[in-house]
Amino acid sequence: MAEKKRVIIDTDTAGDDTISILTALHYFQVEGIMVTGGNVQFDQQVENALYTVQVAGKNEEVPVFKGYERPIMGLGENQHRTVEDVHGKDGMGDSFFEKAINSPSEGHAVDYLIETVHKYPGEIHILAIAPLTNIAMAIKKDPTIISKIPHLYIMGGTNNALGNITPSAEYNFYVDPEAAKIVLHSGIPITMVGWEMCTQFSIMNDQDHEDIEALATKGSQFFKDVNKVVMKFNKSVHKLNGTTHPDTLLAAVAANEQIMTKSNLYHVDVETAGELTRGYSLVDVNNRLERPKNVRVCEAIDQKAFKEMVLEVLGAII
Amino acid sequence: MAEKKRVIIDTDTAGDDTISILTALHYFQVEGIMVTGGNVQFDQQVENALYTVQVAGKNEEVPVFKGYERPIMGLGENQHRTVEDVHGKDGMGDSFFEKAINSPSEGHAVDYLIETVHKYPGEIHILAIAPLTNIAMAIKKDPTIISKIPHLYIMGGTNNALGNITPSAEYNFYVDPEAAKIVLHSGIPITMVGWEMCTQFSIMNDQDHEDIEALATKGSQFFKDVNKVVMKFNKSVHKLNGTTHPDTLLAAVAANEQIMTKSNLYHVDVETAGELTRGYSLVDVNNRLERPKNVRVCEAIDQKAFKEMVLEVLGAII
Amino acid sequence: MAEKKRVIIDTDTAGDDTISILTALHYFQVEGIMVTGGNVQFDQQVENALYTVQVAGKNEEVPVFKGYERPIMGLGENQHRTVEDVHGKDGMGDSFFEKAINSPSEGHAVDYLIETVHKYPGEIHILAIAPLTNIAMAIKKDPTIISKIPHLYIMGGTNNALGNITPSAEYNFYVDPEAAKIVLHSGIPITMVGWEMCTQFSIMNDQDHEDIEALATKGSQFFKDVNKVVMKFNKSVHKLNGTTHPDTLLAAVAANEQIMTKSNLYHVDVETAGELTRGYSLVDVNNRLERPKNVRVCEAIDQKAFKEMVLEVLGAII
Amino acid sequence: MAEKKRVIIDTDTAGDDTISILTALHYFQVEGIMVTGGNVQFDQQVENALYTVQVAGKNEEVPVFKGYERPIMGLGENQHRTVEDVHGKDGMGDSFFEKAINSPSEGHAVDYLIETVHKYPGEIHILAIAPLTNIAMAIKKDPTIISKIPHLYIMGGTNNALGNITPSAEYNFYVDPEAAKIVLHSGIPITMVGWEMCTQFSIMNDQDHEDIEALATKGSQFFKDVNKVVMKFNKSVHKLNGTTHPDTLLAAVAANEQIMTKSNLYHVDVETAGELTRGYSLVDVNNRLERPKNVRVCEAIDQKAFKEMVLEVLGAII
Numbered sequence A, B, C, D: 001m002a003e004k005k006r007v008i009i010d011t012d013t014a015g016d017d018t019i020s021i022l023t024a025l026h027y028f029q030v031e032g033i034m035v036t037g038g039n040v041q042f043d044q045q046v047e048n049a050l051y052t053v054q055v056a057g058k059n060e061e062v063p064v065f066k067g068y069e070r071p072i073m074g075l076g077e078n079q080h081r082t083v084e085d086v087h088g089k090d091g092m093g094d095s096f097f098e099k100a101i102n103s104p105s106e107g108h109a110v111d112y113l114i115e116t117v118h119k120y121p122g123e124i125h126i127l128a129i130a131p132l133t134n135i136a137m138a139i140k141k142d143p144t145i146i147s148k149i150p151h152l153y154i155m156g157g158t159n160n161a162l163g164n165i166t167p168s169a170e171y172n173f174y175v176d177p178e179a180a181k182i183v184l185h186s187g188i189p190i191t192m193v194g195w196e197m198c199t200q201f202s203i204m205n206d207q208d209h210e211d212i213e214a215l216a217t218k219g220s221q222f223f224k225d226v227n228k229v230v231m232k233f234n235k236s237v238h239k240l241n242g243t244t245h246p247d248t249l250l251a252a253v254a255a256n257e258q259i260m261t262k263s264n265l266y267h268v269d270v271e272t273a274g275e276l277t278r279g280y281s282l283v284d285v286n287n288r289l290e291r292p293k294n295v296r297v298c299e300a301i302d303q304k305a306f307k308e309m310v311l312e313v314l315g316a317i318i
């Protein structure tokens, strides 16, 4: 256990976030989980995170902290756009699981992150599988953490490809582009896995789902439950023949960089001001802008290896 | 003493901030002072705040907290625009006072604000005489403080008048328009004293300065020292024949609303996206947009009463 | 007659445009009139222009040309905002005058303008009392006219004051800010009379209306007719006690610059990108931006002299 | 000859524009050519267009008209971005051909277009291989042409892919996004061939160039000359192993829609307001915005058929 890397997960726990958390719990020493506003109602997300930790049997070890419920520029009564149509009303494929045993820990997620980074300087890797509000706010509150974070893995944005929430934007960047901008310009070493990696390399088709079901573990049953709604959504909206697993792919890449068969360092930025392009991620593949290369962008995945990792994770939860 | 209202001051302490603090210390029960990035270098501002409290002889009572050094969207190495040309290199009219006895208190200003508002619900009035970063960040971190803040007095913006840092914007709104937007839309009851109130009603001409000097107190000497540089700046840049006291005017209005001889409730908002108008404050005087009226805007001041207040404050510091 | 200056008028003929046209017809050699989209339905405006020329008895001399019906960025079916509430359904105070004898002349207004400027190089002054679409499009189509236009008088924008169509914008700049931007940056010598000049110096109160009525001319009757609706609108919306005459003031200033008792050369620009500030006119009174001074901005009017001019114009139409 | 479709070409003649013009001259009844500001200096482009027509031996038949030299929002002295690095100083691979025999025709390109569309209602197809300034300005000047243009073929934009002038934008849309917006929203039936079609399907590698050279015609020699500089540019900047022929591909698609093996009708729009995304083309492949489908977007090409067309065109110029 001792040699596992320490990570903190930042999640808007719904759907694939759960499998991502299970993956991280399997491969990392997860210090804690931060919840941020995103996919579905905030308190439901907190509950989903707690329940997922419980499924993995890590109740005693892994605290869950509440963070920012809304994007930086979420004003007054305006709610940001949640996506219950993708993940089900409870964000768990309409499984409506029983209430988790644990409650969220005291204190704000951002203070927990700042404190933990200072406690283990250079050791806390961050897995960001949600809008980047919490991470941006931590950086702003205490910029001295920047040099103490060895790496930040972000599921978000696209690399010159179609978005998922609008044609020009991926959901996590779209919900809080100001946060994404703060994080991308922070100086923290970043690896980004964009939405197009997920549509190309993370899809689980019917055969894959059968293979997982054949595991017949608590993990495989949980996987089946939470993916019910997203399967239908992907077929009708994204014209995809299977379920997508962006957050799980991010955790797998962080756990085993070898499955990332192609990547490059590029200048990456995010649009906050456009009329049609709020949340658009600019990836300067040909270095036309000659700006600093701040993000390692994942460009290909060994899909088979990824699936083996998922099978290993789900098979181990018995 | 017991009947004085509790306030917390948020300041980028330089020049007129100091006289504003003295004014607040005279008329209010000042619980604490928060420093935010603005006029001059941050640590100099903290030092200026501590020194000002010392001048008032309130070292033992009034803690100073460090807050956000930079605007919400201040990215990477970009500094926001400081204005040493207005206030002198030290922000104190190039007086280069000796170091203050006290040091800033432990903890982040924003956590101090949140804690204190919850400690005295409905009692903590806020005087905002700086970019609104700290206040916005407090609201975002804990929106439950909103309903517990009875009133927020803001020096900032303009009411359909020329700005001071650009033609379209006043400095405090310009430095952090995202913060201003968050605060204006928060639902907290707000009184705004804009820059045009200061150019019309807060100017101290040569006679006024002589009257203050005639007080021959420690307070009057301090006033003379900190206003050396701004006097020249106002004449050359703003074509104003005297010193301006926006922050002091704000504190005076908060202490004695009677000196505000005209005010109205309007819809007020701030531009964040314009090419020429970043930080512009929209004040919908004729209600053309038919949006909620969220700010009481100060439209006229009893200038004589204001000056008497300043004389009282400076005369009492002996 | 020979010594009168040549002008071309660009108008969205409704309400005060008519009195402005009468004023120009009185004091200038009006070569022609161009109509642009603005106040009310385009064909109604053309009709209003023709009828106004007829009232002045200049049917034979002054052609009316149809120009751009819609702003540069008026897309697809989107109509720009017309203001029948200000000027009446017909733009003539709901007077529903009989049809004009003349018809508009053949050819596009912009081609007429380009041709005429080349025909009388250095002689054609332009009076712009409408959105600046036609003038911008002429400049873009043939930039060589720029150096041949001695002066352009614009009714539009505000000088750091409240707008009339939104809090931040005056109507003519708001309807087509891209056109305003093209014109302001063209290099043509410009005098601008902003909306705040009109609310301060062009207002005709009840006594003024009585004085005009006492003329008992065809001109005074026409004035009375077209101002019926705007009188009510100004009282209810702009809290103004009388009728405003922005376009007439512009023509009067052009005819007799002596009535402009204060003016200065400033850098003037217009916002096209803001969320709240589309059409905002930046006037850099204190030269904070240190950009080229491109516009002479009218800052005060001899109101008495202006009214005498109006009385002279209306008295002469018998 | 009689059964050939009538077209008008709008071009910023440099590099591949010339081969595109030769292609159009081969397959269509080209009524005329309009030049717009774009790739290189305007007068050089006009010269290049004239010379290209001469190469094809159509001097007597095909007039060349000068249009807008600069984008709609090209202000004052600001030049738009020309790309001599891509096409050579003369836009012809630094071939510095002798001066063309013909001169451009009298009249403005936009008036020529309007007149010709009205002359042959429903017959004039437009090939747009340049920034869309001329076409937008024609639409604005006379919207009644819209219903008389049967089809507009546009080389421009990208379909959720990397741009060529910035990461987010293709050159033609980037130079004049306001024009692109006007055209896309006009209601004219449009086929768009984006930059990613060109990098995927229009590339001519060394073998292709040898095949062309083997034709040993005046046409093949001309092709060789004009492609000298772009070959090097594509290798170093776009990492492409060959020359790209976006404009020729557009003409080929218009001449023979069968080579377009995949296409779909989508909502397409262009960003004008973004900080990083000016000129970005939004293509709503999954109809997430549920807006009108206004553009048929080319999604695949029969590359072999395309090359055969080019060989046929160049082989016929002897």
Ligand SMILES: [Ca+2]
Pocket: A011, A012, A013, A014, A016, A017, A129, A130, A247
């Ligand atoms: Ca997630």
Ligand SMILES: [Ca+2]
Pocket: B011, B012, B013, B014, B017, B129, B130, B247
């Ligand atoms: Ca201050």
Ligand SMILES: [Ca+2]
Pocket: C011, C012, C013, C014, C016, C017, C129, C130, C247
């Ligand atoms: Ca008008």
Ligand SMILES: [Ca+2]
Pocket: D011, D012, D013, D014, D016, D017, D129, D130, D247
């Ligand atoms: Ca071209």
